[in-house]
């Protein structure tokens with residue numbers, strides 16, 4: 001049986017997951033912010049002048065897999081996004097935070113992530 005999950009530095013990682021590989025340094029990324037629980041890096045295919053992905057270091061597949069134990073973690077990610085947006089100088093002009101969940105939600109990478117998108121006028125409704 002394939003061992004899919006490993007305990008790495010006390011956290012669950014998925015060996016098949018590209019974002020877990022970025023966390024482990026196996027795939028390069030332009031890191032914007034890192035602490036023991038959160039990693040932020042530039043999206044490889046930016047859709048705006050600022051496009052950064054914020055992920056938990058714990059492998060959580062999507063919002064559908066969030067539990068009560070993750071409430072603080074998600075709150076910290078959102079607050080960190082606000083902080084980074086301010087540091088990058090786009091806080092006051094505004095930006096968009098996006099999470100795509102599951103197939104119809106448009107999620108293409110199965111590791112929870114929040115997009116910080118800014119630097120241009122956003123449109124509504126999204127596609």
Ligand code: AMP
Nearest residue numbers: 018029042043044045100106107108109
């Ligand atoms: P989503 O479609 O919401 O699942 O978003 C996945 C995002 O991950 C897309 O915007 C991709 O451009 C981005 N992405 C995929 N692979 C990489 C990578 N190796 N480094 C940085 N961003 C990536």
Ligand code: ZN
Nearest residue numbers: 017020059111
């Ligand atoms: Zn992962």
